[in-house]
Amino acid sequence: MTQSPTGSTLSEAEDFLNAHPEIEAFDIVLHDANGIGRGKIIRRHELLGLYKNGRHLPISILGLDIVGEDVHETGLIWDQGDGDLRAWPIPGTIKALHGTNPPRGELLMSMYHLDGAEMTSDPRHALRRQVAAMAAEGLHPAGAFELEFFLLDPDTNAGIRPAAAVLDGRRSDWTEVYSVDHLHGMEPLFSDIYRAAEAMGIRAETVISEYAPGQYELTLDYRTDVMQAADDLVRLKRIVRMQARRHGVVACFMAKPIEKYAGSGMHFHVSLRDDQGRNVFAEAVEGQWTDTIKHAIGGLRATMGESMLVFAPHGNSWRRFVGQSYAPVSPSWGVNNRSVALRIPAGAVAARRIEHRPSGVDANPYLVAATVLAGIRHGLKHRIDPGPETTGNGYEGTDDLPMPADWREAIRAAQGSAFLKEALGEDMHRTFCAIKAAEQARVAAWIADVDYALYLHNV
Numbered sequence: 001m002t003q004s005p006t007g008s009t010l011s012e013a014e015d016f017l018n019a020h021p022e023i024e025a026f027d028i029v030l031h032d033a034n035g036i037g038r039g040k041i042i043r044r045h046e047l048l049g050l051y052k053n054g055r056h057l058p059i060s061i062l063g064l065d066i067v068g069e070d071v072h073e074t075g076l077i078w079d080q081g082d083g084d085l086r087a088w089p090i091p092g093t094i095k096a097l098h099g100t101n102p103p104r105g106e107l108l109m110s111m112y113h114l115d116g117a118e119m120t121s122d123p124r125h126a127l128r129r130q131v132a133a134m135a136a137e138g139l140h141p142a143g144a145f146e147l148e149f150f151l152l153d154p155d156t157n158a159g160i161r162p163a164a165a166v167l168d169g170r171r172s173d174w175t176e177v178y179s180v181d182h183l184h185g186m187e188p189l190f191s192d193i194y195r196a197a198e199a200m201g202i203r204a205e206t207v208i209s210e211y212a213p214g215q216y217e218l219t220l221d222y223r224t225d226v227m228q229a230a231d232d233l234v235r236l237k238r239i240v241r242m243q244a245r246r247h248g249v250v251a252c253f254m255a256k257p258i259e260k261y262a263g264s265g266m267h268f269h270v271s272l273r274d275d276q277g278r279n280v281f282a283e284a285v286e287g288q289w290t291d292t293i294k295h296a297i298g299g300l301r302a303t304m305g306e307s308m309l310v311f312a313p314h315g316n317s318w319r320r321f322v323g324q325s326y327a328p329v330s331p332s333w334g335v336n337n338r339s340v341a342l343r344i345p346a347g348a349v350a351a352r353r354i355e356h357r358p359s360g361v362d363a364n365p366y367l368v369a370a371t372v373l374a375g376i377r378h379g380l381k382h383r384i385d386p387g388p389e390t391t392g393n394g395y396e397g398t399d400d401l402p403m404p405a406d407w408r409e410a411i412r413a414a415q416g417s418a419f420l421k422e423a424l425g426e427d428m429h430r431t432f433c434a435i436k437a438a439e440q441a442r443v444a445a446w447i448a449d450v451d452y453a454l455y456l457h458n459v
Helices: 010-019 044-053 123-136 180-184 187-200 226-246 291-311 316-320 365-382 407-415 418-424 426-445 449-455
Strands: 025-031 037-043 055-058 084-089 104-112 139-152 204-209 215-220 250-252 268-274 333-335 342-344 354-356
Touching: 010 044, 025 044, 025 084, 025 123, 037 044, 037 055, 044 084, 104 226, 123 139, 123 226, 123 365, 123 418, 123 426, 139 226, 139 365, 180 187, 180 204, 187 204, 187 226, 215 226, 226 250, 226 365, 268 365, 291 333, 291 342, 291 354, 291 365, 291 407, 291 418, 291 426, 316 407, 365 418, 407 426, 418 426
Parallel strands: 025 104, 333 342
Antiparallel strands: 025 037, 055 084, 084 104, 139 215, 139 250, 139 268, 204 215, 268 354, 342 354
16 A cells, blocks of 8 residues: 555545445546546445555646646646656545435545655645645634526527526526525525535535526635635535536536626635634724734735736636626725625624635635635735725725736736745646636637627628
């Protein structure tokens, strides 16, 4: 047996197999730069061998674009002969999947070189590195993501439209924000989502009807381990997609699937605790903010422009940023204000945190969390003043901090960013930027329907 660099043990696999004699196969999943789960389905008898020796996977699996094609500019394909590396199980992540027939389990994996060194184009390692750097500074991040998404009709012949209620087929094209009765139509689906989350050990909490027809939000329990928070998010997305499909609807995690309605965000709530477990963002007198939270916000504001490619990684991501849309359009900050990018939510002082609002639900949560933690560290190190708080309508204000105007500018800003290279690590930065540049080139070469609508008969 080869020593696992993740700390996984054979006994964990043996105990799971003994507790679940019904499970016949396992999805083994690692996440690439886009946050897409890649891997294999293995049979039950293969599991112990995987825990003993890891599983060989090609290095190119971390150099794929959004549709699973090689991006040669990453240097992870033929430059290295597309050789095998070794993926290892993440301890504590082997779980039963709900509702599969025949029964299957799921296991998260992480990539390493054959000698056990971290393969640093794996997004998990970027986040682990930032968590370790904070721990060396006596700080320990905690957090949770929010998951917004659309449930859509699988028949796209009539265009993209909200799914009919799975309970009785009723349709609504109204916004229905916060309507509890509207949620009842999707109750069978959400019941299966909650059961599947519980089987995974994920504490999915409140569900609401969000600010667009067919849009919903699920919140997740706050975690003292932000890696666990990111794991919760990627697993919950997979659960929602899988259970929606079983109920005959499509779960959509595009940032902006429907032009005239609000897009879907992935807000990240984060706080810091010291070695004694105290929340260092919590003020002694309510409303008199600590230097720590102000400097953290200052760092996030100062680095937001060059980091936007992480928060809005796709061409569609940028369609979400419009005024009066609940998506921020500047690196503003404020208190109990949903028009800003960095919000201090109302609530108990002991639970004081920052809500980071720029990311779309299409972003990779491991890279988002790594970049946010790096921005906080930058602000604390340099004691950056966040500037004046935004009050009232944040869409009406102006900000002197530079922000990319579009996806192409965001790619250029990310490519030239020393901060982002440090935040993600040199290899992850190169891989991510190369994949995004290749995606942008693909989109730029695409002749879209709008071209024909505007120019076919008019020029």
